[in-house]
Amino acid sequence: MSCATTKSRDTKHKKILLMGLPNVGKSAIFSRFTGMHVMVSNYTGTTVEFTEGKMAVGDDTYTLIDVPGVYDIKQSVDDAERVAVSMLEEKPDAIVFVVDALNVESSVYLLMQVLEYKLPTVVALNRVDLLKVRSMRIDHRVIQAALNVPVVPTIALGGDSLDLVKERLARDLASPDAPHYVLEENELKRWDWVERITARALKPLSDNATIRQDRFAFLIRPWPGLPIAIGVLFLMFAAVIGIGMGLRQFLIMPLFEGIRIGEHTVGLFPWIRAGVEALGITGTFQRVLVGEYGFLIKGIEWPFGLVLPYVLSFYLSMSILEDTGYLPRLAVLLDGVFKKIGLPGNTIIPLLLGYGCGIPAILSTRSMRSRKQRVAVAVMISLAVPCVAQSSAFMFLLVEHSLLALVLVFMISVFAMVLAGFVMDRIKREPMPLTLTELPEMLAPNPALVGKKLLFRVRHYVKDGAIPMVIAIVVTAFLYEFGILDVAGRAMAPVVSGWLRLPEEAATPLIIGIVRRELAVLPLIDMNLSTVQLFTGAVVALFYVPCVAMIATLAKEFNAKVAVGTLLFTTTTAIVIGGLMARLGGLLATWLG
Amino acid sequence: MAVMHEMLSNNAFATMNRLEKGEEGVVYAVPDVRLLASLGIRSGKRVRVLAKSFASGPVIVDIERRSVVVDRSLAAQITIRK
Ligand SMILES: Nc1nc2c(ncn2[C@@H]2O[C@H](COP(=O)(O)OP(=O)(O)OP(=O)(O)O)[C@@H](O)[C@H]2O)c(=O)[nH]1
Numbered sequence A: 001m002s003c004a005t006t007k008s009r010d011t012k013h014k015k016i017l018l019m020g021l022p023n024v025g026k027s028a029i030f031s032r033f034t035g036m037h038v039m040v041s042n043y044t045g046t047t048v049e050f051t052e053g054k055m056a057v058g059d060d061t062y063t064l065i066d067v068p069g070v071y072d073i074k075q076s077v078d079d080a081e082r083v084a085v086s087m088l089e090e091k092p093d094a095i096v097f098v099v100d101a102l103n104v105e106s107s108v109y110l111l112m113q114v115l116e117y118k119l120p121t122v123v124a125l126n127r128v129d130l131l132k133v134r135s136m137r138i139d140h141r142v143i144q145a146a147l148n149v150p151v152v153p154t155i156a157l158g159g160d161s162l163d164l165v166k167e168r169l170a171r172d173l174a175s176p177d178a179p180h181y182v183l184e185e186n187e188l189k190r191w192d193w194v195e196r197i198t199a200r201a202l203k204p205l206s207d208n209a210t211i212r213q214d215r216f217a218f219l220i221r222p223w224p225g226l227p228i229a230i231g232v233l234f235l236m237f238a239a240v241i242g243i244g245m246g247l248r249q250f251l252i253m254p255l256f257e258g259i260r261i262g263e264h265t266v267g268l269f270p271w272i273r274a275g276v277e278a279l280g281i282t283g284t285f286q287r288v289l290v291g292e293y294g295f296l297i298k299g300i301e302w303p304f305g306l307v308l309p310y311v312l313s314f315y316l317s318m319s320i321l322e323d324t325g326y327l328p329r330l331a332v333l334l335d336g337v338f339k340k341i342g343l344p345g346n347t348i349i350p351l352l353l354g355y356g357c358g359i360p361a362i363l364s365t366r367s368m369r370s371r372k373q374r375v376a377v378a379v380m381i382s383l384a385v386p387c388v389a390q391s392s393a394f395m396f397l398l399v400e401h402s403l404l405a406l407v408l409v410f411m412i413s414v415f416a417m418v419l420a421g422f423v424m425d426r427i428k429r430e431p432m433p434l435t436l437t438e439l440p441e442m443l444a445p446n447p448a449l450v451g452k453k454l455l456f457r458v459r460h461y462v463k464d465g466a467i468p469m470v471i472a473i474v475v476t477a478f479l480y481e482f483g484i485l486d487v488a489g490r491a492m493a494p495v496v497s498g499w500l501r502l503p504e505e506a507a508t509p510l511i512i513g514i515v516r517r518e519l520a521v522l523p524l525i526d527m528n529l530s531t532v533q534l535f536t537g538a539v540v541a542l543f544y545v546p547c548v549a550m551i552a553t554l555a556k557e558f559n560a561k562v563a564v565g566t567l568l569f570t571t572t573t574a575i576v577i578g579g580l581m582a583r584l585g586g587l588l589a590t591w592l593g
Numbered sequence B: 001m002a003v004m005h006e007m008l009s010n011n012a013f014a015t016m017n018r019l020e021k022g023e024e025g026v027v028y029a030v031p032d033v034r035l036l037a038s039l040g041i042r043s044g045k046r047v048r049v050l051a052k053s054f055a056s057g058p059v060i061v062d063i064e065r066r067s068v069v070v071d072r073s074l075a076a077q078i079t080i081r082k
């Protein structure tokens, strides 16, 4: 699921930049204005790069730019924030500044820093609907008058309040005068000034309304927070497997394999086989189409029958979790533990994302404050976090033979991750950035938003996951039928048969597994392997090359050294550990009888 | 430094890491970390400890309904008047 990271810039149109604190709804507004989908989640650091989109204002077309949130223009703390500040430094033609109704004070402080650039600015006072929860209301005119900047109250998720922002923009962009903003020049006095404005703008809904304290503080206390965290993760795991298996068994596979109606089997695969036969295709070409690696069968079954159900169930669970605001709480809870391996608690977010796809996971590390930590997390993901496609392959491979082996593979994955983190921390010690952040409000997931996100991620999977998988399967089908895989298998026999104790043909997954993670697993399915061999194969695949797209991402995000280093490290680990597991498993098998 | 020491031995002051869950106070002195100001940790602000994470994890304080997560070692540099 790769995202384009090096983007071509639009130079034709005038630019409007969206700025504001993190997690205030910039990306939500961007989606509404441009019709483009960008990730919207309830935690700081969702957006880690800029995105450009077209937006019509009046009769003109502008380029709207969504950037990561920042706290302080004068001191960006991570790569993501630097992206935002550099965009501002490029002097866009106008700014839409998003003030968070739940966090007026810091928003207005940042707004003043942005107004110093003297660019036409319209303020969207967003998330005003959420003030109700706090029994508060806000008078936007106070901010408007205090700073002499247009302020429009908005709700980014629905309604037409955003139209007013556009109208104001159209008016401001039409007037040629340089805007004049009222600013408190003395930096030291600024906070006092901002506090006074905020106090004037925010009012309780009624006189006797009590300000409610955080009802969700229990989630971040070790008790009962920790048991709840374990429960939530377990529930997510169960939901992913349960929903995925259900979809596969009761919906998708019946459509593919067919259901018996009277004497006929009605379904996709029977039709395909009949079709190939009817066309009179025989011999090698028949096998390329519908044989061992026949791509009309495997090319549909693997990406859509096997992986897609789990893509759906994983991203459904993940999207819901992202929108609640629970993830940053989990991060805080685990912060002390993660520090033991030199990483911040919010490492948990890239790791969890990695169980979907490693590429967005590696990109999301941009909001981490140290490069060393970024590399460490990227290596952990490349080495030991199986993506959803590979996990579904493990499940399919092992579930019927040995549930124990399946559980062991996932346990080894977690163990290796921790060990890798620990070792990397020891290799290069450096002072750790301090944990300093804020928790987003807990929100009920918005079904429409979750649905859109799910759709977006599934489309991404089809485009960047399923299609490369199909192409790889087509190529494999030819290589296999023309005997090239046999030759390669004999060449690799010392490693594959000698060291890993797998049949020669198990060279195939090692060859095509370079392309995609799950392809290092799937060919093992039809090889009649013993449980120990299946387990060995799975462990090798787990640590093996993390797919070409991820290697490319590592090179782009860091450098060629990191990419090549990771490639060598993961491959070596895979072969060494695989061989050890084959022997250990052998002993265990004889011991168990 | 001496003044600081005297203040802390006085029961009216404590560093933020010393506050117990549920305890309240007013921020008195903060170290020179810019982000603290943006997160609302500025002198004069009322804070209440929502939670203290285990394994020397961060202290989470409520400041005017914001939940701010502060590293334990940074909390040790923030003085609170109880
Ligand atoms: N209730 C409500 N929720 C909103 C509104 N606008 C945004 N949200 C929610 O606020 C959260 C943050 O939205 P994003 O669009 O991801 O915020 P962002 O400013 O792009 O955040 P970063 O990319 O992390 O800087 C999400 O959970 C949104 O669903 C709004 O007007 N009302």
Ligand SMILES: [Mg+2]
Pocket (backbone or CB within 6 Å): A026, A027, A028, A039, A040, A046, A047, A067, A068, A069
């Ligand atoms: Mg965003």
